[in-house]
Each structure stands twice: as structure tokens, then as C-alpha cells.
Amino acid sequence: MAHLSTYFSLEHPASSHDAKELKRELDTLPGVTSVSVSGGRLAVDYDSTGVRREDIRQKVQSLGFGIQGAE
Numbered sequence: 001m002a003h004l005s006t007y008f009s010l011e012h013p014a015s016s017h018d019a020k021e022l023k024r025e026l027d028t029l030p031g032v033t034s035v036s037v038s039g040g041r042l043a044v045d046y047d048s049t050g051v052r053r054e055d056i057r058q059k060v061q062s063l064g065f066g067i068q069g070a071e
Contacts, residue, residue: 002047002048002049003033003045003046003047003048004045004046004047004048004053005043005044005045005046006043006044006046006053006056007041007042007043007044008041008042008044008057008060008067008068009040009041009042009067009068010040010041010042010060010065010066010067010068011040011065011066011067011068012040012065012066013039013040014037014039014040014042014065018037018065019037021063022035022037022042022060022063022065023035023037025059025063026044026056026059026060029046029050029051029055029056029059030050030051031046031047031048031049031050031051032044032045032046032050032051032056033045033046033047042060042065044056
């Protein structure tokens with residue numbers, strides 16, 4: 001089991017409401033252990049046996065948040 005972190009730059013800074021929604025929705029993915037949103041930066045810690053980075057990115061975009069690029 002591999003614990004990984006991934007970071008995304010959001011196209012627009014997340015409001016406190018948006019940050020709560022992102023955290024709530026990403027926490028539903030299997031393997032996600034931590035979600036942190038600070039302005040336009042999203043950090044997700046996850047276990048690669050439960051979820052892939054691509055799954056996280058798709059979930060963020062499906063919620064209507066644009067991603068500038070991946071780090």
C-alpha cells in the first residue's frame with residue numbers, strides 16, 4: 001500500500017463553501033485520507049490501492065472546478 005500526495009492548482013480560488021464541498025466529495029473516494037484546500041491550491045493525500053490520481057482529478061472536474069495543471 002502506497003501513501004501518496006497530489007496537488008492541483010484550481011483555475012479560481014475556492015471559497016470556503018467550495019472548499020467544504022471539495023473536501024466532502026473527495027472524502028467519499030476510497031483511499032483518500034486527507035484533503036486540504038487553500039485558495040487556489042488543492043492537496044490530496046491518498047492510498048494508491050484505493051484510488052488513482054486520475055480518479056481524483058476527474059472527480060474535481062466533475063464538481064465544476066477547473067484545474068490549471070498538475071504538479
